[in-house]
Amino acid sequence: xxxxxxxxxxxxxxxxxxxxxxxxxxxxxxxxxxxxxxxxxxxxxxxxxxxxxxxxxxxxxxxxxxxxxxxxxxxxxxxxxxxxxxxxxxxxxxxxxxxxxxxxxxxxxxxxxxxxxxxx
Amino acid sequence: xxxxxxxxxxxxxxxxxxxxxxxxxxxxxxxxxxxxxxxxxxxxxxxxxxxxxxxxxxxxxxxxxxxxxxxxxxxxxxxxxxxxxxxxxxxxxxxxxxxxxxxxxxxxxxxxxxxxxxxxxxxxxxxxxxxxxxxxxxxxxxxxxxxxxxxxxxxxxxxxxxxxxxxxxxxxxxxxxxxxxxxxxxxxxxxxxxxxxxxxxxxxxxxxxxxxxxxxxxxxxxxxxxxxxxxxxxxxxxxxxxxxxxxxxxxxxxxxxxxxxxxxxxxxxxxxxxxxxxxxxxxxxxxxxxxxxxxxxxxxxxxxxxxxxxxxxxxxxxxxxxxxxxxxxxxxxxxxxxxxxxxxxxxxxxxxxxxxxxxxxxxxxxxxxxxxxxxxxxxxxxxxxxxxxxxxxxxxxxxxxxxxxxxxxxxxxxxxxxxxxxxxxxxxxxxxxxxxxxxxxxxxxxxxxxxxxxxxxxxxxxxxxxxxxxxxxxxxxxxxxxxxxxxxxxxxxxxxxxxxxxxxxxxxxxxxxxxxxxxxxxxxxxxxxxxxxxxxxxxxxxxxxxxxxxxxxxxxxxxxxxxxxxxxxxxxxxxxxxxxxxxxxxxxxxxxxxxxxxxxxxxxxxxxxxxxxxxxxxxxxxxxxxxxxxxxxxxxxxxxxxxxxxxxxxxxxxxxxxxxxxxxxxxxxxxxxxxxxxxxxxxxxxxxxxxxxxxxxxxxxxxxxxxxxxxxxxxxxxxxxxxxxxxxxxxxxxxxxxxxxxxxxxxxxxxxxxxxxxxxxxxxxxxxxxxxxxxxxxxxxx
Numbered sequence: 084x085x086x087x088x089x090x091x092x093x094x095x096x097x098x099x100x101x102x103x104x105x106x107x108x109x110x111x112x113x114x115x116x117x118x119x120x121x122x123x124x125x126x127x128x129x130x131x132x133x134x135x136x137x138x139x140x141x142x143x144x145x146x147x148x149x150x151x152x153x154x155x156x157x158x159x160x161x162x163x164x165x166x167x168x169x170x171x172x173x174x175x176x177x178x179x180x181x182x183x184x185x186x187x188x189x190x191x192x193x194x195x196x197x198x199x200x201x202x203x
Numbered sequence: 204x205x206x207x208x209x210x211x212x213x214x215x216x217x218x219x220x221x222x223x224x225x226x227x228x229x230x231x232x233x234x235x236x237x238x239x240x241x242x243x244x245x246x247x248x249x250x251x252x253x254x255x256x257x258x259x260x261x262x263x264x265x266x267x268x269x270x271x272x273x274x275x276x277x278x279x280x281x282x283x284x285x286x287x288x289x290x291x292x293x294x295x296x297x298x299x300x301x302x303x304x305x306x307x308x309x310x311x312x313x314x315x316x317x318x319x320x321x322x323x324x325x326x327x328x329x330x331x332x333x334x335x336x337x338x339x340x341x342x343x344x345x346x347x348x349x350x351x352x353x354x355x356x357x358x359x360x361x362x363x364x365x366x367x368x369x370x371x372x373x374x375x376x377x378x379x380x381x382x383x384x385x386x387x388x389x390x391x392x393x394x395x396x397x398x399x400x401x402x403x404x405x406x407x408x409x410x411x412x413x414x415x416x417x418x419x420x421x422x423x424x425x426x427x428x429x430x431x432x433x434x435x436x437x438x439x440x441x442x443x444x445x446x447x448x449x450x451x452x453x454x455x456x457x458x459x460x461x462x463x464x465x466x467x468x469x470x471x472x473x474x475x476x477x478x479x480x481x482x483x484x485x486x487x488x489x490x491x492x493x494x495x496x497x498x499x500x501x502x503x504x505x506x507x508x509x510x511x512x513x514x515x516x517x518x519x520x521x522x523x524x525x526x527x528x529x530x531x532x533x534x535x536x537x538x539x540x541x542x543x544x545x546x547x548x549x550x551x552x553x554x555x556x557x558x559x560x561x562x563x564x565x566x567x568x569x570x571x572x573x574x575x576x577x578x579x580x581x582x583x584x585x586x587x588x589x590x591x592x593x594x595x596x597x598x599x600x601x602x603x604x605x606x607x608x609x610x611x612x613x614x615x616x617x618x619x620x621x622x623x624x625x626x627x628x629x630x631x632x633x634x635x636x637x638x639x640x641x642x643x644x645x646x647x648x649x650x651x652x653x654x655x656x657x658x659x660x661x662x663x664x665x666x667x668x669x670x671x672x673x674x675x676x677x678x679x680x681x682x683x684x685x686x687x688x689x690x691x692x693x694x695x696x697x698x699x700x701x702x703x704x705x706x707x708x709x710x711x712x713x714x715x716x717x718x719x720x721x722x723x724x725x726x727x728x729x730x731x732x733x734x735x736x737x738x739x740x741x742x743x744x745x746x747x748x749x750x751x752x753x754x755x756x757x758x759x760x761x762x763x764x765x766x767x768x769x770x771x772x773x774x775x776x777x778x779x780x781x782x783x784x785x786x787x788x789x790x791x792x793x794x795x796x797x798x799x800x801x802x803x804x805x806x807x808x809x810x811x812x813x814x815x816x817x818x819x820x821x822x823x824x825x826x827x828x829x830x831x832x833x834x835x836x837x838x839x840x841x842x843x844x845x846x847x848x849x850x851x852x853x854x855x856x857x858x859x860x861x862x863x864x865x866x867x868x869x870x871x872x873x874x875x876x877x878x879x880x881x882x883x884x885x886x887x888x889x890x891x892x893x894x895x896x897x898x899x900x901x902x903x904x905x906x907x908x909x910x911x912x913x914x915x916x917x918x919x920x921x922x923x924x925x926x927x928x929x930x931x932x933x934x935x936x937x938x939x940x941x942x943x944x945x946x947x948x949x950x951x952x953x954x955x956x957x958x959x960x961x962x963x964x965x966x967x968x969x970x971x972x973x974x975x976x977x978x979x980x981x982x983x984x985x
Contacts, residue, residue: 094250096212166253173413177420183469186409188256197469
């Protein structure tokens with residue numbers, strides 16, 4: 084069975100890139116979210132194997148969304164996606180239980196290896 | 204070459220971002236302090252930067268990054284944004300817009316004139332914040348970013364090399380990861396294996412610190428990280444993390460998959476694991492000479508590498524100022540009195556004025572003393588607040604459920620003590636969770652709440668501060684300790700030990716070794732280190748425990764390090780100070796109640812037998828010859844539940860003294876912990892009771908054990924004489940070396956009262972009613 088992935092990023096372009104990369108690797112993108120609230124709701128609804136969560140998003144940022152998701156599912160596999168200069172936020176995410184993070188601009192290998200490691 | 208659909212999607216979004224940016228900047232121009240607009244702009248530039256970077260449009264990425272920095276500056280400083288800056292920002296946005304058009308038609312971004320624009324914007328940022336590091340930091344990262352992009356076509360090597368190398372000496376590690384004395388002692392007294400783990404992220408890794416933090420987080424699931432270098436909880440500077448060292452105490456097999464998967468973190472390139480070679484401290488009680496030399500200076504000065512600055516509550520400084528003000532007024536009053544004297548006022552009048560004014564001086568100096576003492580005090584919360592996290596971590600690692608309570612966090616303790624006491628508390632808490640709190644199922648079976656309960660409290664009791672760690676766990680198992688004592692100290696007669704004496708053994712070095720940790724549910728690992736540490740702070744430890752109800756360990760500390768409550772005594776015409784916390788009892792007894800047992804002086808007093816030291820002899824003077832029926836003063840001192848009776852010539856009374864540390868020259872002298880200057884300018888030596896008792900016990904320990912075993916003095920009579928003769932020689936040598944005489948009596952310990960009374964005591968001693976020290980201080984002692 085294909086690994087189900089939920090993408091959360093406010094930029095549709097970013098999601099598109101990610102989607103293509105991941106589908107080429109044989110993952111299934113079960114849904115997309117463009118803000119934190121949507122990400123939490125879709126996570127509850129779709130129960131993906133992994134969620135790739137951008138930190139900077141409108142309405143509810145990635146960190147808050149992450150906390151909400153962990154409340155709902157403590158074993159959730161969350162990969163935080165961030166840009167440079169957000170080190171502090173990443174550390175906060177790690178302390179809250181995030182399994183891995185990727186840094187934008189990222190490369191195909193990075194995101195795939197992060198997903199594989201999270202699945203282990 | 205970029206695929207068309209990406210280009211299209213990128214342009215669509217990027218144009219929208221640029222358009223929104225333009226509109227928002229116009230709004231910002233009218234409302235230059237509007238935070239939400241600046242935040243939004245920051246986010247736009249951030250997004251644009253990420254997108255451009257993803258497709259390799261490096262110029263757009265760089266410019267949007269610079270614009271992001273500018274907005275970030277105003278976001279953080281909350282300053283209004285000026286028109287000048289807004290026009291520069293517009294230039295940047297316009298360039299991006301043109302560049303996007305160029306991408307749309309030719310798929311290439313604009314590079315022409317980009318350098319000068321980048322320079323202008325960089326300069327602007329420098330000007331904005333020439334000494335700020337926030338933005339500089341971003342720039343630093345940017346340089347790395349460029350490097351990263353140049354190697355875009357490299358394949359990322361994801362293989363982690365985990366190599367186990369040869370053992371490394373502990374000495375080297377001390378330097379590598381800056382261990383505190385406490386850590387070192389703890390590690391040396393612990394029989395677990397320790398490993399040095401050196402983690403390298405791959406070179407191209409952009410955020411090294413978070414990557415290493417992930418490893419750190421994983422490792423903590425599999426053991427304890429004693430230290431890390433750089434200090435991972437504090438140092439967040441990415442450039443310091445080319446590699447990181449962890450001193451690690453595993454709780455799982457280091458060949459297990461669990462452990463090895465700790466390193467399965469993206470962008471971690473190399474891991475080197477080395478077992479640490481540690482010279483363990485010997486179990487022998489006596490091999491502590493160096494430590495003992497340090498002890499004296501620590502008891503007095505607490506020379507540690509802790510920080511020497513202190514933040515002081517402004518209110519305390521205010522009251523200091525007020526008191527000094529009063530002192531100045533008081534001084535003026537004395538000058539006035541001098542005038543009265545000169546102008547020939549009546550003696551009665553002058554006397555009255557003098558009495559008033561000097562009474563005031565007394566009050567002020569008392570106040571000053573209290574204030575100065577308080578200046579050194581800070582609330583214990585400063586360290587207590589760190590413990591909920593510690594408890595949570597330890598409990599989750601040990602798979603136990605614990606509720607943690609803190610009380611008395613506003614209790615104030617001397618700053619030096621606070622710095623020193625954190626590690627011992629951590630250790631006690633860890634012990635409570637590990638050994639005290641039972642597994643959930645066991646608790647339920649016992650009818651206890653499933654969740655364990657640990658309380659950390661601080662409170663003041665007289666001149667002491669008590670820090671208490673209590674749990675509602677299984678309590679200390681005396682039988683198991685007894686079995687262990689039997690094994691480690693075959694000469695000891697277990698049956699003669701009381702429960703509290705049994706617990707004393709838990710505090711002996713090397714009491715628990717690795718194999719026993721699993722079988723012995725009692726406490727033990729490293730407790731001797733905790734005890735040593737606490738006694739260096741002039742404190743002591745008290746344990747109360749009850750089966751299945753729980754254990755409570757109290758650290759009892761003096762209120763402050765500079766002022767010491769002492770009993771002032773006189774021997775051989777000199778003053779000596781005995782710290783009150785070492786004193787068990789004082790009394791006045793007829794000289795004939797001191798028995799002679801061969802050459803030894805012993806005293807039967809309230810069902811206990813004490814060996815007697817003459818203080819005058821201890822300090823190398825002749826003891827005064829007393830007539831038969833004379834009453835003499837005794838001070839019964841106690842250290843570590845061992846008691847000795849010290850006979851003194853005169854008892855002066857209780858006093859608070861300011862402790863002065865000894866000069867270097869005198870530091871080697873055993874038995875003296877410091878000096879106190881008395882009101883009349885004379886000097887009193889402060890007796891180092893722990894040292895005196897310990898020295899006495901170690902010189903006579905063979906005898907003591909023997910005595911206890913035989914339970915009869917008469918049976919070992921000859922042996923005592925022989926062994927004593929041996930030890931006398933060493934005492935004599937010691938005398939020459941140390942300038943301090945040692946007593947020539949034998950020691951007894953509290954368990955001694957089991958000895959058949961008839962064989963020891965010829966007549967009962969009439970004892971006076973128990974006099975408390977406080978009473979003594981008001982007795983007429985002339």
